[in-house]
Amino acid sequence: MAVTIFAAIDVGSYEVSMDIYQISPKIGIEKIDEVRSRIELGADAYSKGSIGYELVEALCDTLREFAQIMKEYRVDAYEAYASAVLRDVDNELFILDQIRLRTGLNVRVLSNSEHRFISYKSVAMREEFEHFIGRSAAVVDVSGSGLQITVFSKGKVLTTQHLGLGTMRMREQLAKKSRNLAQYELQIEEMVVKEMEVFKAMYLENQEIEYLIVIGDYIAELVCRLEKNRNKNTVSIEKFVQYMEQLGRKSLEEIAEELGLSNENDPLIVPYIIICKCMARGLGAKELWAPGVIVSDGIACDYA
Numbered sequence: 001m002a003v004t005i006f007a008a009i010d011v012g013s014y015e016v017s018m019d020i021y022q023i024s025p026k027i028g029i030e031k032i033d034e035v036r037s038r039i040e041l042g043a044d045a046y047s048k049g050s051i052g053y054e055l056v057e058a059l060c061d062t063l064r065e066f067a068q069i070m071k072e073y074r075v076d077a078y079e080a081y082a083s084a085v086l087r088d089v090d091n092e093l094f095i096l097d098q099i100r101l102r103t104g105l106n107v108r109v110l111s112n113s114e115h116r117f118i119s120y121k122s123v124a125m126r127e128e129f130e131h132f133i134g135r136s137a138a139v140v141d142v143s144g145s146g147l148q149i150t151v152f153s154k155g156k157v158l159t160t161q162h163l164g165l166g167t168m169r170m171r172e173q174l175a176k177k178s179r180n181l182a183q184y185e186l187q188i189e190e191m192v193v194k195e196m197e198v199f200k201a202m203y204l205e206n207q208e209i210e211y212l213i214v215i216g217d218y219i220a221e222l223v224c225r226l227e228k229n230r231n232k233n234t235v236s237i238e239k240f241v242q243y244m245e246q247l248g249r250k251s252l253e254e255i256a257e258e259l260g261l262s263n264e265n266d267p268l269i270v271p272y273i274i275i276c277k278c279m280a281r282g283l284g285a286k287e288l289w290a291p292g293v294i295v296s297d298g299i300a301c302d303y304a
Contacts, residue, residue, distance in 0.1 A: 003027075007075045008299035009066060011082035011107060013042030013144025013168040014268060015217075016059060018066045019296040020073055023304050029125075031297075035069060037062045041085045042144050042168035050090045056098055063103040079299050080107040083115040084145035084166075112162055115295075116141065116148050122298030123215055123291050130155070132211040138283050142216035142275055144168030144268070151203065159203045163195050165275060167268040185248070188274045196282035204283075212237065212285035218272050220292035221259050233290045237280050240288050244277035 003024040010017050020033040039058050044051045051059075063080075070078060086092050086109050099107050110118065119141045123129055133139075133152035141148040144167050150160040174187050223235050226243045247255050255261075255269055280288060 004076045005073055006300055006303055007066075007070050007073070007078035008296035008303075009063070009078065009080035009105070009107070010295045010299070011041070011059070011080070011086065012295075013045070013085045013166065014038065014040045016062050016066075017294075017296060018069065019294075019300070020069075020075070021300045023300065029297075029300050029304055031300075033069075033073070034296075035066065037065075040168070042166075043172060045085050045089050046145075046166075046169045046172040049088075051086075051095060056095055059095070060098055060102045063099055063105050063107075067103050067105055077303065078105075079303060080105050081110050081115075081118070081295070081299060082107050083110045083143075084112070087111070088145070112148075116150070116160065116162075118298040118302055119148070119215055119295055120150070120298070121301045122293040122295065123213065125293070125297065125301050126291050128289065128291070129213075132213060132289060135210045136208060137211040137213055138209045138285065139213045139215065140279055142167065142214065142219070142272065147275065147279075149199065151207065151209070153207065158207065161199060161203065163199065165192055165195055167271045167275065170271050171267060185270060185274060188271050189278060192275055192278040193282065196278060200282065209283045209285045210287070212280060212283055212288045214276065214279070214288060214290055215293060216272075217294075218259070218269060219276065219290045221261075222273075222276070223288070223290040225259055233292055235288050235290075237285050237288055241277055241280050244273050244280070247273050248277070 003022055006021045006023050008019045016037045016039050018035045019031055022030045022032050039055060039062060041051055041055055044055055086095060092109065096107055099105055120139065123139065134155050136153045139150045146169065147163040147165040151158045170188055174184055220233060223233055226235055226240065252270065256266060
């Protein structure tokens, strides 16, 4: 039975990743390896409107390494996608050309709707998805560039909206304007709460949300740590919000240690926690589900 080795590459705001999958009719889609490289392209993209030479160099070096790994795995096919971090910069075409010339890889820049489609394909792979959206649910995709909210009721989409509340985007917009960490956190919370109030007033009038489904980095780890069970990926909203508030009173190093993060100085965990807390509290859901999927899973699913 034919087995396809497939590579999914995701060029994000703060990380470039590659996941290797084994795909066949018998086993379906199985991840066999993953590679991550921290490159904060969004640091330039969201503050300068273009990505500087040093970051382009780092990106090309990383993608060249990915191409070599693909050869070692004898990859049959690949897809390489980027979204807002390249879509929103002035030198997008230059960067794509440099990648092609120096690595041999073709990176496709997705529109917001295409990126949303790929992200939701990743979560739709899970059996529980149909159960949750069959009632009423909000699917929230938290990324470095923004926040996508899609509301379902009885299995049908009621609305899908993009909010400019990405972790990397807010860090670049607010961190330099804030006098201290407390002011920085307060500004993030005020911004998210304001956006949520507008969203609810415009799109959720008389619509209750029972389940909150969160896609993105960190969330699966947050729920696992809270429930002290790696196999449990649901938690009550009340319990989740309390935990987010507890984490909010700790230092960055203490949060990283508790969550087992490899980068103990990861500055994006702070806005991420605040966003999740405000979303959980603001949408009025009763339960949160963290399916633990990433964009690359959706890329593989779309290919298969």
